[in-house]
Amino acid sequence: MAGPDRILFVPPVHWNYYPYRDQELPAALARKGYECIYLNPVAYRGSENAGRFRALNPRVKPPGLHIVDRSSRLRKSFLELLAENVRNARALHHYHPDAVISTDHLMSAFLCLACRRKGIPFIFDVTDNWELVDSSVAGRLYKWIIKGLLGRRSYAITCSSQQQFDYFKRKNQRSYLIPNAINPALLARLDALSSVTPDRAEVNFIGSLRDWYNFELLIDVFSHFPSLTLNIWGDGPLLPGLKTRTAAIPNIHCHGSIPNDQSAELLKRSLFGILPLHLNELNQSTCPIKLFDYWGASKAVISTPVKEVKRLGGSDILYAESRSEFIQAIKKLLDDKTLRLAMGRAGRKKIDEAHNYQHITREFIQIL
Known part of the structure; x- marks a missing residue:
């Protein structure tokens, strides 16, 4: 055109x-x-x-x-x-x-x-x-x-x-x-916070609180790490049940939704990203936007090995299915800061090269 x-x-x-x-x-x-x-x-x-x-x-x-x-x-x-x-x-x-x-x-x-x-x-x-x-x-x-x-x-x-x-x-x-890309406004806010580093052992999950994710597994896994705080942010039909489920667990907190302009700092504060996706047909066949949020913040990611995540992430993601596998993956990132930072940089490189709207726009212009 x-x-x-x-x-x-x-x-x-x-x-x-x-x-x-x-x-x-x-x-x-x-x-x-x-x-x-x-x-x-x-x-x-x-x-x-x-x-x-x-x-x-x-x-x-x-x-x-x-x-x-x-x-x-x-x-x-x-x-x-x-x-x-x-x-x-x-x-x-x-x-x-x-x-x-x-x-x-x-x-x-x-x-x-x-x-x-x-x-x-x-x-x-x-x-x-x-x-x-x-x-x-x-x-x-x-x-x-x-x-x-x-x-x-x-x-x-x-x-x-x-x-x-x-x-x-x-x-x-x-x-x-x-494939999809990170939201441009979020990416800009993340870049403005480039100097922010985690000051405590904290992981922030931000997403829709729906049955796309295995929250029971997530809660079970983080219960194994009492000194590692898990914050669950978002809205959806599972919110009331998650608040009840986590109320008595000292290191796990379900907060509800937050404004979009506050998510960047939470992502930056997170030690790593985690995607406890259910291994079902929907998750196998959709492009996981939350993965790009973590990558935009230069965070290493642990994910269930659904097909699309494996295709996008390859060896730059740690994969886990069971409780024991997630626990081992978390221990690996906690014990090896060099690995954690290297995986985060690899994810950010993918954002800069492909999963941004400048790249997507060029792709559509070529088709038009």
Whole structure:
């Protein structure tokens, strides 16, 4: 693409939702001089109770990025799904984009077909294993119908994980593997704190408190290290149970959520990072953003050996599955500061070379 091109973005979440690829990519492209139009998902009746519409992270948009709010009188239903698909397709007539990038797995089918008919490049950016994340009837519709349609009819497919890439490559030769990256604002805050070093034995886990992680194992492991403090930060359905579970354990504290601008210091204070992921299909097939947070802070990481973490980290991560393996890995990092620092530097090198939005933006520009 050349000149002042216009790109239409169709995300599944509100612009002020938790900062992710849905928001960071259009922001980065806007800073490159592209005119970017971000279509907020249609706010249907009752959507104020849906997490993806929440303004969790109010943010300033760069020049060249336009946020479009939309609403509907319909309630969440199959009819509303069809109506939003139609509205997204009609957006082509209103905004006349030169290209479309969509991360919405449900609301892009009609838009994809309309782009193909008009000769407008449509890129489906696959950032999650949606058929496992979305267990609703609509999620099954994606699995059995929409996924294949988008795979065959999109101009290009971009995938954040190897498993998704392997699937879509069979459907579309213009499929590309583009892993996720660290949030730019977090990276900037981490760099501003480059001189901060841990002043006590502390590990900070920051993430969604959901069943993606084996918190029971995490708590059991850190109970073995009474002089090593584990702080669990985040929100999610497991929060009440985790607070109850950890209340009587002196070195483990469950704090709840924190503002995004406070996470950098917690990451810097952490002796190392830890990812106690469940060994399930979802974790095997998704790109772990929390890994990049630890790497951005130059922290060594201990993780369950899920496929995507192993592909990204290789020998620069310590892997553990059982309680005894996690305990041995922690002892190894506690006893060997040189190893701990070297692994942290290796992770940070991966951030600087690949897992940042300057790199991701260049990849998308080449596809466009």
